[in-house]
Structure formats: structure tokens, C-alpha cells
Amino acid sequence: METKSKIEPLAQPLKEKILNEINEQVMKCYQCGKCAAGCPLSGEMDYTPNQILRLLQIGEPTCDDEVLRSYGIWLCLTCDTCHSRCPQEVDFPHIMDFLRSEAIKRKKVHPKAKEIIAFHRSFLESIEKTGRLSEVGLIASYKLKTFNLLQDVDLAPKMFAKGKLEIFPHRIKGRQAIARIFEKAMKEAHND
Amino acid sequence: MTKIGYFPGCSLNGTAKEYDLSLKAIARFADVELVELNDWNCCGATAAHSLNSTLAVALPARNLAIAERMGFDEILVPCAACYSRLAQALYEIKSDEKYRTKIPQLIEMEIKGTANPITVLDFINKYVLDKIKDKLTNKLNAKFACYYGCLLTRPEHLSTIERREDPLVMEQIVKLAGGIAIDWAFKVECCGAGLSVVRTDIVGKLCAKIVDDASSRGADAIVVACPMCHSNLDMRRSEINKNLSTDNKIPAIYITQLLGLALGIEPNKLGFDKHFVPADNFIQKLQKQTVEV
Amino acid sequence: MARIGVFVCHCGENISSTVDCAKVAEIASNYPGVVYSIDYKYMCSDPGQNLIKEAIQKHKLTGVVVAACSPRMHEPTFRKATAEAGLNPYLCEMANLREHCSWVHYREDTTTEKAAELVRVLVEKVKHNEELYPIKVPITKTALVIGGGIGGIQAALDIANSGHKVIMVEKNPSIGGKMAQLSETFPTLDCSQCILTPRMVEVAQHPNITLYTYAEIESVDGFIGNFKVTIRQKAKSVDHKACTGCGLCIEKCPIKKIPDEFNAGLGNRAAIYVPFPQAVPNKPVIDRNNCTYFLKGKCGLCKKVCPADAIHYEQEDELIKVDVGAIVAATGFDIKHSDFFPEYGYGKYPDVIDGLQFERLASASGPTLGVLKRPSDGKEPESIVFIACAGSRDPAKGIPYCSKICCMYTAKHAMLFKHKNHHGKATVFYMDIRAGGKMYDEFVRRAIEEDDVNYIRGRVSRIYEKNGKLIVCGVDTLLNSRPVEIEADMVVLATAAIANSDSEELAQKLHISYDPYHFFSEAHPKLRPVETNTAGIMLAGACQAPKDIPDTVSQASGTAAKVVALFSQDELTREPLIAYVNNNTCVGCFLCQSVCPYLAIEKEEIRRRDGTLVKTVAKINPGLCQGCGTCVALCRSKSIDIHGYTNRQIYAEVSALFNRREYAGV
Incomplete structure (x- = not known):
């Protein structure tokens, strides 16, 4: 039959997924580097924004893998400086959001990024439980997750003294509604 | 008295209490009642959109729906980060068919997209300035570096600010309040925002550039309109000063505190006592004419 | 059958x-x-x-x-x-x-x-x-050249030297265009004015060329071989026949602080002025928008001091009608200015300048007499950053095309700076170096290898000022995309070349098409690059697309050849696809005459043999009619038709469609 004479199709490159799912075109990037020039964190990143786009453009599985395992995608602050100055109007922060969730989904998270994810998770847990962010709860949960027990210990008493730390979290009435939002949104992410 | 919806966000209940205090104080002068949204929830912040795009729209959307139920077409969102999330959610719901059908199911509420988040700067320009300009008793004889950061100026589709690379709207407010707004180079640079806890070192580096540029150009204070910017510039000052190898004491104050001072409100009622970097020196520079509120 | x-x-x-x-x-x-x-x-x-x-x-x-x-x-x-x-x-x-x-x-x-x-x-x-x-129509063997830059000059001289008359119209007080503003030219570094001014003088003195400066095109009618053009000669307020060009008026004019267009705003001029010392004609005009006499009715100093009594305040704009057989549009281009760039300071830093301003600073006839001095404080810069692709190849800024000339002139600028200041630091930020052209790439290599210009591959994200220095935040994409910050005393933006602001208006007057960026469109991108879609109207130079001098001159000569070829015939054959009137049915309402865009409808009296008038009917002038069909559509008695597109033919086409077998049964 006809299909047998054809060569096995290649795995879908990430760039196609990015185009299909969030409608961003990585092929637009022409490597001028203006994003890296303006990014407040490009000096800290293993791959700068344009380099991440370059890897995605190549579309080889090894390159996609490098992107998902990079630390840079976790450092991005979503400050949007790159996007707002990009001559090709590539919405890089939007792509970054996609890459982060994809890295988690495929379990390819950079080891150093685990702390950042732990923080984000603690943050979301706090909202899931109470509907709002409890700073005490957040820090406690984050410390348990990362064992960074000594971090910011000097800050807490001072904040408390200035009335900036609420020991008991405010619990909103619609906690159950919030929990249901979480449940549905998480299920959806799983099914993708 | 005008009534508008008010979404304080988690920060204004915690680390940014002085923002809440001072905002309410000037709202009283401007004859505006800020009606807190019933049982509002956290916008999800960076955490939600970093990990789960649906959550990033659903969490703020619930607040938009609450505001609609309460009959508000405007919601004051003083936190620039919360503003960004609420405005983005509204944008997604309006422009993306997928969210338009999905979100009501998630939040179990109807949402039409009629409640519009507004920033504190838009609020001041629209509701406050005209009402208070005859009540500005205290001349702010000091130099201010107006700091916008990211989320008031970017992304373009959510920003209401003109000249986004070199905005002047806060400067105009400062001038109207009798202060001197300096020209400086870091008004729209990023403070490090959400990395405050996990990578304090990075926040220290980024904020050091901001603090250094403002003070080297002779500013007496940095004026902000975002609690994230404020907490990084204020609470992280020791980390910042490690980078600068100096003991930089330039205070970061909220635009609402500045207007409060210009209105002659007592500094403590504006929450100046809650700052890590005290604003005493700078407040003493101002003529003292306090009134009771 | x-x-x-x-x-x-x-x-x-x-x-x-x-x-x-x-x-x-x-x-x-x-x-x-x-x-x-x-x-x-x-x-x-x-x-x-x-x-x-x-x-x-x-x-x-x-x-x-x-x-x-x-x-x-x-x-x-x-x-x-x-x-x-x-x-x-x-x-x-x-x-x-x-x-x-x-x-x-x-x-x-x-x-x-x-x-x-x-x-x-x-x-x-x-x-x-x-x-x-x-149809055969006669040809008026005079060419109109619009624009007196190097493109217009070359076309005019080539046509005039072939023995045909040329009328040149230039909107500024002098011919010379952008080339007159340049210091040196790539890739030879010869002085721009030295090679241009002899040509300018030749234009002024050529017996076959009539020059109108400070003049614009008011309207264009007619068609190939037979254009009727109205030129608006703006009032110069100075009688150039009487004026001796002594310059006393300029010296005495009290209004001296008007930003000088020729010096790209870096110098000042008076309200009565000659744009530059080698101007052609080298006689002044009064800028009425800035002259005290015209603004307030007082002053009159120039008139008082003029020994030739050449100042005529009462002079008015004059409309001059000319007949020409061909038109050459050579109106050139403009550039974006530094205020176009939010991330580079919205034009608020005086030492962030555009390429044309650099040319004036480097030019011996410029405001600094060729000494590179920065605009803010007149200090000579030690470090200059040149930024290529400023606005060009930038869809976000609405300019996706390459401006073509910037790579070369940026290399030239960096070289000129290094030649004036051997120890100076020249840095060029670029995306690609596009140096296709004879001796072009060699020229860029010379800048890098011999003059030690530091080329950094990457775009600049922003510029800010600190302690009197401009901090240029860029990136080196050849060094692992490492962010780089360079302290500069001056920044030169190679800003995008754009169409003139009035190019759309002129295109509409000429009935020629233009592209989305308002550059004039050629008839075919490869095979008819100098003609437009309107027969008899040709293009020369950067009004078609950004072009350097050699390309402009080549195209101008090509255009001249097209004009001369047209003029080599005495008559022109035209397609006969024009309107004609049925005299028997025409009722002489002349509605057609009132709507004809080409003024091609005349009146014709039908008389008996004895000379008595039967009726007056419409008659088509076959030389003017373009066969547009407006008259056909409006004719109430259905007396007008177009050869090749008769009503009968059109009805046959339409009914062919309606009479399809499939439809017949429905």
C-alpha cells in the first residue's frame, strides 16, 4: 500500500505545537537579539530568549529537549520588555508560559528550577486552601518544600512588627468554589 | 459620592497595608467610595500563569464576575500585577471563544465582560485630581523619581499609558502635587518582581540599578504604584545595598502616600511607619501642615 | 457565420x-x-x-x-x-x-x-x-522632470543632450537634493558636492533645460505624448532676474534662528535665504512662514538694503501651463528622525542623531565646518555608536523593508569618524551587512580591518543618558548573545528611508500607482523597472524604492533612454479602444461632457447641406479619450459605445453566462 513506501513521519516539533495551541510563530524570529539586549535577566540565563527561539526554530527533538530542560525559561519574569520591543512582534512571554507548563508535563524541569516551581506551587496551594494568598502559609510551605529553612528569617519578625504579616490566613467564603476551579483547571491541564 | 468597585488584592491586606491606607485616605478627600468586591479571591499572580494557563484566567475572572454582579463597570485594582492579571483575563474572555464558553463553567458564574479593571494612575487622573487640586495644602518641596516598572506599561494591549518607554503620567501627578519630577533612566525597568523570595540575589541586582540611578540623579524618593515594586525596593534594601556597596537610604513611597502628604495628611495615617527604609528625612524636608482626617 | x-x-x-x-x-x-x-x-x-x-x-x-x-x-x-x-x-x-x-x-x-x-x-x-x-497621435517632444536631485539631474541632462527640451521642477529653492547634503560618498570616499555641483551648474546653463525651482506640480492632464501640466511657481518674493546674489539681504535679515533644513536642523538660517553656498540658482527666497514682514507687516529690512531693488513682497504664486510628451518622477525620499524611536529616547537626547545629520556634521560645508562636534555641547566625541536597521526591517514599526543604503553609509560614517579621530572608538550594531555592489564589501571590510571599526552583531534594545554619556544597551549574538553596554558620546541611527510625505498626493495627480509605503510602483519589477503603469510617466531614483547614488544614476539614464525612444517617433499609435457617438440618436444633453474625467468630449454641429443647423451632438476627441466608459454608463439615449467593449459585446458575455444549460431548467 501507499503508506509503506513512505518514510516514518517525524515527531511533532514544539514549534508546531506552539503555533497550534497558542498561535505564536517562532519562525518569525530573525535573531536580531534585541530581546536579549533588553531582557533584565539574559545575563543570568543559560539560553537567552533569542537562543531559545533559535533552538525551537531548528525543531529537532534534541533542541526541543534542550529548551524544556533550560533554566532560562524559569527565570523569565514576564516583564514583557522583549515582546514590547521585538521588531517581529514575537510574544515571547506567552511562549515562555507555554514552555514552562510543557516542561512540567513532560517532566523535563531543570534541577535549579525546582525551587521556583516549589514557590509557585506553594503560592497556588495557599490560594487553593483559603482563596487568598497567606504570606505566612506561603513561606512555611515553600520552606518545607525546599528545605531553605534559614532564608529570609530576618525579614519575618520585622514584617510582623510593622503589621505586614498576618499569622492567621484570611479564608474567603467561596473557598469551595475556588477549590472546584482548581480541580477543573488541573484536570484540563492533565488531559491536554 | 461616587462609588466604584475595589479589588485590593492580597498584598494590600499584607505587605502593602500602607498602600491601602493611603489610597483610602485620598479617596475620602476625592469623595469616592471604594467598595471592596464581596469575597474576592487572589488573582493567581505569576504562579498561575507560569503553571496553568486556565487557572490564570479563571481566578481573576471570578473577581470580574463578582464585580459585574455588584453592578460595577469599573474596578480599581491598585496592585499593578493584579491589574495585569484581571485585565488579561478580561482580554482573553473577550477575544478568545474558547475562554468565553469555558470560564463560566469553571467559575460557576455568568461573565459578560462589562466590569473593567483600572489602574491606580487612571483612578487618580479620572476621579481624584480634579477633586483635590484645591485642597493641596502641603507643598512637596522635593525631587521624585517616578517608577512604573513593567506591568503598568506592558504589555501594550493592557496598558493605558502613553509613551510607554518614557511615560510621564505619574510625573504630571507629582508636578500637580507641587513636587519636582526628575528625568531618569530606569522608570520602566523590571524590579525582579516574582523572584523576590526564590532568587533574592537577582532582585537585589536589578533593584540596585534602579535605586542607584534614582539617587545619583538627586531624587529624594522613588514613587511607585505597585506593591511588588515597593516591597522589592523597600524590604529588599539590604540585598540591594550589598550590590551597591553603600548604605542607600532613598525611600520608596506610593503615589497615594505622596498625594496624601500633599493633602496634609499625617504621615502615620498614610502608613509611613510601615516602611523598612524610613521616609523620615524626606518627610522632614517637606513643610509640615497636617490636618485631621 | x-x-x-x-x-x-x-x-x-x-x-x-x-x-x-x-x-x-x-x-x-x-x-x-x-x-x-x-x-x-x-x-x-x-x-x-x-x-x-x-x-x-x-x-x-x-x-x-x-x-x-x-x-x-x-x-x-x-x-x-x-x-x-x-x-x-x-x-x-x-x-x-x-x-x-x-x-x-x-x-x-x-x-x-x-x-x-x-x-x-x-x-x-x-x-x-x-x-x-x-489611432495615431502626435507627440510633444518636451519632457517634464519632477525633482532636482541627482536622479532628476541625470535624467534631465541625458534627455537634453539628446536634443530634446526638458522642463525641470524642484520644490526647494535649489536643486541638488539629498546628494548635495552628503559629505563623502561610498565606496570611494569622494566629496559628494565636488562631483555633484558641476552637474547642477550644467542643468542651469543647458540651452535645452528650463528650470523652475521653488515650484510644485499643481495638476497633470492628458496622456502619453500629450500631457498638459500646470506648475505652481511659489512666490520667491525675490526677482531672480534683477537679483545679483550679493547676499546683503541675508546678512541684514533679523530673523536668523530658523532651523536649517539643508543642515538637517543642526544649523540656523535666516528668513531670506539661499539653502547652501553652491545652490543653483544661487539667489535667495523669502520663507514667508517665518518672515516678520509677512507675519506682522513690519520690518522690510531686506528690501531697504537690496542694491538691485529685487525684493518684491507683493509677488504672488504663479500658475504656469506647459505641454509635455513624457514625465519623469524623480522626487527622491525622506528618512525617519530620531523621535520615531521610543526605546532610543523619543528624540529627547540631542546627541542621538540620524544619518543625514551625521553627514552635515562631517561635511566641510556643514554647521561645524566638518569638525565632528556633538549637538548637545559642541564637544568632539571620542566614542560613537552607529546603529544600523534603525526602523528598517522592523514590521512592528511598520517598515518591513530593507532601506538598502544604510549598511554602506554606516560603514562610511564609522570610517569618516575614525579618519577624523584616529583614537576614537567606533562601534556598529548590525543585523546583517548587505554590501552587494561593486567594491562595496571591500569597503566594509576596510572599515573593519584598516580602520578598526568594531562591528557587533545584534540589535540595540535601548539608549539612555547617564552623566553626559549615552548608554547603549545591545547584545553580541556572536558571543553567546551576551548583553553589552557601551558608553557613547554620540549615537548615529541609520534610520529607515521612507517615501516623501507628499508622495501619495503627487502619485494621485500623476495617476500612477504606489506601494503600501507610498513609494511609486514600477510597471514590472524586473522587466519594466523605470516605467510606471501610466504610459509616458517614468521613474528615476529613490521615489520608487530606497536607492544609492549609482543605482539612481543608472535608473535615471535608463529612464532618459525610454523618454528619448518615445521622442524618436513623430507619432504615437494608440489602442483604438475608445468611445464613439452615434450622431443619429444623440440628443445633445452633454451629460457625458460634464462627467468625462479626461475632458475628451467636444460639441459637434450637424448641418444640412445648405448650412442650416440640425442639432449639436457630442463628439469624442480620440487623442484624449482613455476608453474609461463613464460616458457610456451615463448616456440617456444610449448613443455612446466603446470600441472593443460595445454594449452588444458586454450583453453577449452576460447572457452567455445566464443562458447556461444548467440554469435553463431551474
Whole structure:
């Protein structure tokens, strides 16, 4: 039959997924580097924004893998400086959001990024439980997750003294509604 | 008295209490009642959109729906980060068919997209300035570096600010309040925002550039309109000063505190006592004419 | 009885990939009146044309339908073949299967069906075609050149030296254009003015050239060989015949702080001024928008001091009507200024300048007499950053195209700086170096290798000022995309080249097309690069697209050759596809006359033999009529028709569609 004479199709490159799912075109990037020039964190990143786009453009599985395992995608602050100055109007922060969730989904998270994810998770847990962010709860949960027990210990008493730390979290009435939002949104992410 | 919806966000209940205090104080002068949204929830912040795009729209959307139920077409969102999330959610719901059908199911509420988040700067320009300009008793004889950061100026589709690379709207407010707004180079640079806890070192580096540029150009204070910017510039000052190898004491104050001072409100009622970097020196520079509120 | 031949072209695969051409030929063979029908791979080829010629003779065809590409492309080809076979060429029609069908549809049965329908329509039309004969019109052998930059100058001189008259119109007080503002030129570094000014003088002194400076095009009517142009000579307020050019008026003028256009705003001029020392004509004009006499009715100093009594405040704009046979648009370009760039400070830093400003600073005739001094404080810079692609290749800023000249002039700027300051630091931020051209890449290499210009591959994200220095935040994409910050004393932006702000207006006056960026469109991007789609109007230089001097001069000479070729004939043959009036039915209402955009309708008196007037009817001037059909649509008594597109022909086409067999039963 006809299909047998054809060569096995290649795995879908990430760039196609990015185009299909969030409608961003990585092929637009022409490597001028203006994003890296303006990014407040490009000096800290293993791959700068344009380099991440370059890897995605190549579309080889090894390159996609490098992107998902990079630390840079976790450092991005979503400050949007790159996007707002990009001559090709590539919405890089939007792509970054996609890459982060994809890295988690495929379990390819950079080891150093685990702390950042732990923080984000603690943050979301706090909202899931109470509907709002409890700073005490957040820090406690984050410390348990990362064992960074000594971090910011000097800050807490001072904040408390200035009335900036609420020991008991405010619990909103619609906690159950919030929990249901979480449940549905998480299920959806799983099914993708 | 005008009534508008008010979404304080988690920060204004915690680390940014002085923002809440001072905002309410000037709202009283401007004859505006800020009606807190019933049982509002956290916008999800960076955490939600970093990990789960649906959550990033659903969490703020619930607040938009609450505001609609309460009959508000405007919601004051003083936190620039919360503003960004609420405005983005509204944008997604309006422009993306997928969210338009999905979100009501998630939040179990109807949402039409009629409640519009507004920033504190838009609020001041629209509701406050005209009402208070005859009540500005205290001349702010000091130099201010107006700091916008990211989320008031970017992304373009959510920003209401003109000249986004070199905005002047806060400067105009400062001038109207009798202060001197300096020209400086870091008004729209990023403070490090959400990395405050996990990578304090990075926040220290980024904020050091901001603090250094403002003070080297002779500013007496940095004026902000975002609690994230404020907490990084204020609470992280020791980390910042490690980078600068100096003991930089330039205070970061909220635009609402500045207007409060210009209105002659007592500094403590504006929450100046809650700052890590005290604003005493700078407040003493101002003529003292306090009134009771 | 009609004997029609149908010739279906595959156009390689352009048509045959979505249309079954053999099927179309087969269907067409059954149309009433069709006696011969065939398909062929390339109908425009010699064998293809022979196919048509042989069929005309063998089958005694009375009409030909070629179903192929757009008639714009090959109608002349097939009509010529038809004529060679002895048939009147206007009995040949084309069905556009390519643009109207195969290119815009997928391969489906309906696509082939549509193609067959298109053929049917033309078969029905051609049955009503009449033999037509070309019209001959005389040619006015004078050319109008709009714009007195190097493009206009070259075209004017070439045409004038061929023995034809030229009228040159320049909107500024002097000719010379952008080239006069340049310091040195790449890739030879010869002085721009030194090579340009002899040409400017030649224009002024040429017996065949009439020069109008400080003048603009008011209106253009007519057609190739016979344009009627009105020129607005703006009031100079100075009688140039009487003026001796002594300059006393300029010296005494009290208004001296007007930003000088010639120096790109870096110097000042008076309200009465000559733009630059080598100006042609070297006589002043009064800038009425800034002159105290014109603003307040007082002053009059220039008139008082003028020894030749040449100042005439009462002078008014003058409208000059000229007849020309060809028009050359050579209106040049403009550039974006530094205020266009939010991230580079919205123009708030005086030491962030554009390329033209750098030219003036580097020029011996410039505001600093050729010493590079920065605008803010007049200090000589030690470190200059040059930024290529400032605005160009930037879709976000609305300019996706390459401005073409910037790579070369940026290398030149960096070199000029290094030649003036050997120890200075020159840095160029670039994306790509586009140095295609004779001795161009060698020139860029010289800047890098001999003059030690530091080329950094990456774009600049922002510029800010700190302690009197400009901090340029860029990136080195060749060094792992490392962010770089360079302290500069001056920054030169190679800003995008753009069309003139009034180019759209001029294009509309000339009835020529322009692209989305308001550059004038050439008739064909490869094969007719100097002509426009409007016959008789040609292009020279950067009004068509950004161009450097050699390209501009080449194109100008090419344009001149086109004009001279046109002028080599005494008469022009025109397509006879124009309107004609049926005198018997015309009621003489002259509604047609009031709507004709080409003023081609005249009145004609119909008299008896004894001289008594029967009636007055409309008459078409065949020299002016463009065959647009407006009069046909409006004629109440249906007395006007157009040759080649008669009402009868159009109705035949329409009813061919309505009388499809499928529709008949419904």
C-alpha cells in the first residue's frame, strides 16, 4: 500500500505545537537579539530568549529537549520588555508560559528550577486552601518544600512588627468554589 | 459620592497595608467610595500563569464576575500585577471563544465582560485630581523619581499609558502635587518582581540599578504604584545595598502616600511607619501642615 | 457565420495543475460557432503562436479566443500573431484562465467547469468584435522632470543632450537634493558636492533645460505624448532676474534662528535665504512662514538694503501651463528622525542623531565646518555608536523593508569618524551587512580591518543618558548573545528611508500607482523597472524604492533612454479602444461632457447641406479619450459605445453566462 513506501513521519516539533495551541510563530524570529539586549535577566540565563527561539526554530527533538530542560525559561519574569520591543512582534512571554507548563508535563524541569516551581506551587496551594494568598502559609510551605529553612528569617519578625504579616490566613467564603476551579483547571491541564 | 468597585488584592491586606491606607485616605478627600468586591479571591499572580494557563484566567475572572454582579463597570485594582492579571483575563474572555464558553463553567458564574479593571494612575487622573487640586495644602518641596516598572506599561494591549518607554503620567501627578519630577533612566525597568523570595540575589541586582540611578540623579524618593515594586525596593534594601556597596537610604513611597502628604495628611495615617527604609528625612524636608482626617 | 478558434494554454503547470485544459478545449469545441479548439502547453511560445496562425488560415477563422493568462501579459503577443495570419488583431480576445481561475481555486471539477465558462463568455463576445485600426497621435517632444536631485539631474541632462527640451521642477529653492547634503560618498570616499555641483551648474546653463525651482506640480492632464501640466511657481518674493546674489539681504535679515533644513536642523538660517553656498540658482527666497514682514507687516529690512531693488513682497504664486510628451518622477525620499524611536529616547537626547545629520556634521560645508562636534555641547566625541536597521526591517514599526543604503553609509560614517579621530572608538550594531555592489564589501571590510571599526552583531534594545554619556544597551549574538553596554558620546541611527510625505498626493495627480509605503510602483519589477503603469510617466531614483547614488544614476539614464525612444517617433499609435457617438440618436444633453474625467468630449454641429443647423451632438476627441466608459454608463439615449467593449459585446458575455444549460431548467 501507499503508506509503506513512505518514510516514518517525524515527531511533532514544539514549534508546531506552539503555533497550534497558542498561535505564536517562532519562525518569525530573525535573531536580531534585541530581546536579549533588553531582557533584565539574559545575563543570568543559560539560553537567552533569542537562543531559545533559535533552538525551537531548528525543531529537532534534541533542541526541543534542550529548551524544556533550560533554566532560562524559569527565570523569565514576564516583564514583557522583549515582546514590547521585538521588531517581529514575537510574544515571547506567552511562549515562555507555554514552555514552562510543557516542561512540567513532560517532566523535563531543570534541577535549579525546582525551587521556583516549589514557590509557585506553594503560592497556588495557599490560594487553593483559603482563596487568598497567606504570606505566612506561603513561606512555611515553600520552606518545607525546599528545605531553605534559614532564608529570609530576618525579614519575618520585622514584617510582623510593622503589621505586614498576618499569622492567621484570611479564608474567603467561596473557598469551595475556588477549590472546584482548581480541580477543573488541573484536570484540563492533565488531559491536554 | 461616587462609588466604584475595589479589588485590593492580597498584598494590600499584607505587605502593602500602607498602600491601602493611603489610597483610602485620598479617596475620602476625592469623595469616592471604594467598595471592596464581596469575597474576592487572589488573582493567581505569576504562579498561575507560569503553571496553568486556565487557572490564570479563571481566578481573576471570578473577581470580574463578582464585580459585574455588584453592578460595577469599573474596578480599581491598585496592585499593578493584579491589574495585569484581571485585565488579561478580561482580554482573553473577550477575544478568545474558547475562554468565553469555558470560564463560566469553571467559575460557576455568568461573565459578560462589562466590569473593567483600572489602574491606580487612571483612578487618580479620572476621579481624584480634579477633586483635590484645591485642597493641596502641603507643598512637596522635593525631587521624585517616578517608577512604573513593567506591568503598568506592558504589555501594550493592557496598558493605558502613553509613551510607554518614557511615560510621564505619574510625573504630571507629582508636578500637580507641587513636587519636582526628575528625568531618569530606569522608570520602566523590571524590579525582579516574582523572584523576590526564590532568587533574592537577582532582585537585589536589578533593584540596585534602579535605586542607584534614582539617587545619583538627586531624587529624594522613588514613587511607585505597585506593591511588588515597593516591597522589592523597600524590604529588599539590604540585598540591594550589598550590590551597591553603600548604605542607600532613598525611600520608596506610593503615589497615594505622596498625594496624601500633599493633602496634609499625617504621615502615620498614610502608613509611613510601615516602611523598612524610613521616609523620615524626606518627610522632614517637606513643610509640615497636617490636618485631621 | 462566425468561425471561432479556441486555444487553451496550460501555462506550464500554472493553469493545468488545477484546470483540465484538454477538457476545456473539448467542451469549447461544442460551443456554437466554434470550428476549431485545441490545448497546448505554452501557447505564447513560437510553436504555440504558429498553432494559432495555421488554424486561422486553415479553418478560415473569423475570431480567436486564447484562454491563457492575463491580457496585460500576452494580449499584444496573440494579437500580433493574429495579424500575421491576416486577421484583424482586434478579432482576437483572451480568456484569463490563470489569474481568474487556476491560481485562485483548488483542483476540482468545478474549477475546470469555470474555466470552460470563461471561454464561453469570450466566444460569445468575439462573435461581435469588429475590425479596428490603431489611432495615431502626435507627440510633444518636451519632457517634464519632477525633482532636482541627482536622479532628476541625470535624467534631465541625458534627455537634453539628446536634443530634446526638458522642463525641470524642484520644490526647494535649489536643486541638488539629498546628494548635495552628503559629505563623502561610498565606496570611494569622494566629496559628494565636488562631483555633484558641476552637474547642477550644467542643468542651469543647458540651452535645452528650463528650470523652475521653488515650484510644485499643481495638476497633470492628458496622456502619453500629450500631457498638459500646470506648475505652481511659489512666490520667491525675490526677482531672480534683477537679483545679483550679493547676499546683503541675508546678512541684514533679523530673523536668523530658523532651523536649517539643508543642515538637517543642526544649523540656523535666516528668513531670506539661499539653502547652501553652491545652490543653483544661487539667489535667495523669502520663507514667508517665518518672515516678520509677512507675519506682522513690519520690518522690510531686506528690501531697504537690496542694491538691485529685487525684493518684491507683493509677488504672488504663479500658475504656469506647459505641454509635455513624457514625465519623469524623480522626487527622491525622506528618512525617519530620531523621535520615531521610543526605546532610543523619543528624540529627547540631542546627541542621538540620524544619518543625514551625521553627514552635515562631517561635511566641510556643514554647521561645524566638518569638525565632528556633538549637538548637545559642541564637544568632539571620542566614542560613537552607529546603529544600523534603525526602523528598517522592523514590521512592528511598520517598515518591513530593507532601506538598502544604510549598511554602506554606516560603514562610511564609522570610517569618516575614525579618519577624523584616529583614537576614537567606533562601534556598529548590525543585523546583517548587505554590501552587494561593486567594491562595496571591500569597503566594509576596510572599515573593519584598516580602520578598526568594531562591528557587533545584534540589535540595540535601548539608549539612555547617564552623566553626559549615552548608554547603549545591545547584545553580541556572536558571543553567546551576551548583553553589552557601551558608553557613547554620540549615537548615529541609520534610520529607515521612507517615501516623501507628499508622495501619495503627487502619485494621485500623476495617476500612477504606489506601494503600501507610498513609494511609486514600477510597471514590472524586473522587466519594466523605470516605467510606471501610466504610459509616458517614468521613474528615476529613490521615489520608487530606497536607492544609492549609482543605482539612481543608472535608473535615471535608463529612464532618459525610454523618454528619448518615445521622442524618436513623430507619432504615437494608440489602442483604438475608445468611445464613439452615434450622431443619429444623440440628443445633445452633454451629460457625458460634464462627467468625462479626461475632458475628451467636444460639441459637434450637424448641418444640412445648405448650412442650416440640425442639432449639436457630442463628439469624442480620440487623442484624449482613455476608453474609461463613464460616458457610456451615463448616456440617456444610449448613443455612446466603446470600441472593443460595445454594449452588444458586454450583453453577449452576460447572457452567455445566464443562458447556461444548467440554469435553463431551474
